[in-house]
Amino acid sequence: MSEPFPADSVGLVEPRLLHFAEPLTLECGRQLPHYDLMVETYGTLNADASNGVLICHALSGNHHAAGYHSPNDRKPGWWDSCIGPGKPIDTDQFYVVSLNNLGGCHGSTGPASQNPETGRPYGPDFPVITVRDWVNSQARLADHLGIQQWAAVVGGSLGGMQALDWSTTYPDRLRHAVVIAATPKLTAQNIAFNEVARQAITSDPDFCAGRYLEEKTMPRQGLMLARMVGHITYLSDASMGEKFGRELREQAYQFGFDVEFQVESYLRYQGERFSENFDANTYLLMTRALDYFDPARPHGNDLSAAMAQASCRFLVLSFSSDWRFAPARSEELVNALIDARRNVSYSQIEAPWGHDAFLIPTPRYTNLFTAYMQRVAKEHTHAG
Numbered sequence: 001m002s003e004p005f006p007a008d009s010v011g012l013v014e015p016r017l018l019h020f021a022e023p024l025t026l027e028c029g030r031q032l033p034h035y036d037l038m039v040e041t042y043g044t045l046n047a048d049a050s051n052g053v054l055i056c057h058a059l060s061g062n063h064h065a066a067g068y069h070s071p072n073d074r075k076p077g078w079w080d081s082c083i084g085p086g087k088p089i090d091t092d093q094f095y096v097v098s099l100n101n102l103g104g105c106h107g108s109t110g111p112a113s114q115n116p117e118t119g120r121p122y123g124p125d126f127p128v129i130t131v132r133d134w135v136n137s138q139a140r141l142a143d144h145l146g147i148q149q150w151a152a153v154v155g156g157s158l159g160g161m162q163a164l165d166w167s168t169t170y171p172d173r174l175r176h177a178v179v180i181a182a183t184p185k186l187t188a189q190n191i192a193f194n195e196v197a198r199q200a201i202t203s204d205p206d207f208c209a210g211r212y213l214e215e216k217t218m219p220r221q222g223l224m225l226a227r228m229v230g231h232i233t234y235l236s237d238a239s240m241g242e243k244f245g246r247e248l249r250e251q252a253y254q255f256g257f258d259v260e261f262q263v264e265s266y267l268r269y270q271g272e273r274f275s276e277n278f279d280a281n282t283y284l285l286m287t288r289a290l291d292y293f294d295p296a297r298p299h300g301n302d303l304s305a306a307m308a309q310a311s312c313r314f315l316v317l318s319f320s321s322d323w324r325f326a327p328a329r330s331e332e333l334v335n336a337l338i339d340a341r342r343n344v345s346y347s348q349i350e351a352p353w354g355h356d357a358f359l360i361p362t363p364r365y366t367n368l369f370t371a372y373m374q375r376v377a378k379e380h381t382h383a384g
Contacts (some may be wrong), residue, residue, distance in 0.1 A: 004218075005068060008364030009076065010042040010091050011100045013067035017107055022138055024102075030127040038063045038100040038107025038143055042083060044093035045145070050380035052147040053089055053100040054138060054174075055079065056162035057154030059230070059286045060278060062106035065256035066099035078192060086367045088369035093377040094151065102137050103129040103285040111281035114328075122281075124210025129285050131293045133157075135165045139173065152376050156265040156358035157325065158286070161293045164333070168295055169311035176376050177310070180291055181358040184303055185294040185334070190324065193233055194287040197226035201280045210247060219280045224271035224282060231270050236321035265334035296336075303332065304339035312345040315372045317365070319357035345372065 005011045016039050017021065024032045039061045045052060057078070066083035068076055083089045083096055091210050100108040103126065111126040118125075153166040153174045160182025162375030167177040186194075201207060208215045234238075244263035259265045299305040314337055318330035327348045338343040349365050351357035357365070 001291070006088050006248070009080065010067035010073070010084050013040050013042065013064075013069065014038050015063055015069075015076075015107065018141065018144060020137070020144070022140070023139075024133070024137060026127050026133045027130045028128050029310075032102070032127070034104060035109035035137070036107070036113075037102070037109075038104075039063060040067075040077075040183070041076050041145075042066055042096040042098075043094050045095040045147070046380065048144075049147050050149070050151060050291045051151050052145070053093050053094045053376075054142070054150050054153045055083070055089075055096060056134075056138075056153065056159035057098070057101065058157035058159050058289065059283075060063075060274070061159065062104060062266050063100040063106075063108075064106070065100050066096070067213065074259065079359065081359070082292065082366075082369065088373050089154065089365060090370075090373065090377065094239070094373075097141070097145065097147075099141060101129075103282055103289075105279035105282040110279065111210075111285065112279050121211075121213045123213060124281060126281060129287055130163050130289055131161050132169060134162055134289070135169050138162070138166070139170055140230070142173065148173065150174040151271070151380055152178055152182075152373070154178040155182070155354065156180040157182055158290055164295065165293070167312050167314070168306060169310040171309055172366045174312050175379065176313050176315065176372075178317075178372070179330075179333070180221075180317045181319055181322055181330075181355055183325045184296065184333045184335075186291055187329075192289050193229060193324075194291055197287060198284055199227065199231050200225035201283060204280075207280065212280065218270075218275075220275040223275040223278065223280050223283060224268070227274040228267045228271040228280075231267060234355045236323065236352060238321060239353045239356075279359065283378045303336035307333075307336045307342055308340040310337075310340070310342055314342060315347045315369075316344060317368065318346075318348045319351045319353070319355070319365075320348055321352050322355045322357060324355040 020271035110224040201222035204219035207219040296303040
């Protein structure tokens with residue numbers, strides 16, 4: 001028998017595949033005639049559907065944010081540290097909804113899905129998706145669940161961008177936006193990292209112009225390299241130094257080009273593991289969605305004007321060692337919200353782990369997050 005689940009876990013969870021028959025028009029001008037979204041929910045929706053919290057995932061995330069899929073699971077969902085009874089997003093108080101975004105590779109309609117026009121996998125024919133497209137599909141998900149207004153939309157990294165877009169696209173449909181380790185737009189350096197990752201994938205001979213599923217192959221080497229590049233940017237110099245330093249796998253130099261340093265071994269392991277369970281075309285789509293996100297662009301590049309569309313309250317959190325989405329980017333957003341006279345709470349949290357800090361439950365982060373979400377919970381708690 002396996003060990004019982006921790007007391008603060010949501011326990012066993014079962015994903016649900018929801019079908020949406022109505023066509024979805026995308027920002028690129030194309031339409032998806034119909035689509036599926038893979039969803040998990042935790043907690044109970046209250047009588048007036050006012051306690052819903054939407055979790056938006058980052059680049060490589062999915063619907064499995066908390067709990068376990070089987071009693072033998074060794075690892076819970078990707079944000080289990082923050083979702084569950086008594087945790088920052090308290091499932092005793094909130095009905096939590098987590099999904100795999102359109103274009104994903106964990107059950108929702110994406111490049112590996114069958115193209116209804118051809119009967120073959122979409123592959124490179126899957127339309128380019130934007131953050132706005134995700135938010136529009138998530139609004140339909142809310143309709144399906146009977147949620148007119150979210151108590152909060154919450155996300156880290158690319159998920160934070162979705163929370164931000166929710167606030168301006170559907171201002172009446174959320175009361176709070178929680179934007180963690182995110183940015184109102186990518187810097188040129190960030191776009192450059194994404195392009196290197198895409199080039200690693202598309203130059204793999206097994207990529208087959210994106211039709212690798214039909215060719216019964218897989219661009220594993222390219223996907224592995226893309227993940228290695230990405231992983232370096234998610235960690236800080238200090239955290240890599242502390243974790244690996246310049247430690248060798250053997251006692252002495254081998255004078256060759258195989259793995260010698262522990263950090264090389266770690267990156268290869270991460271890359272190999274990722275290449276076995278992620279779709280290469282999905283990686284291309286997700287990084288391009290990151291590149292395109294820029295809410296200020298339709299407003300003459302005036303972020304304050306863009307944020308003036310929002311009516312919800314905001315919690316913005318950044319991490320001191322995050323150089324991928326640096327605190328200065330969060331402060332740019334906070335200043336725009338203040339200029340637009342929006343209600344915003346902000347904290348820069350001291351943490352040595354770089355961008356990945358938003359996934360690590362440090363005391364100050366957890367305490368701030370919990371305190372804010374408790375305020376959100378009080379709004380829908382009925383006396384009596």
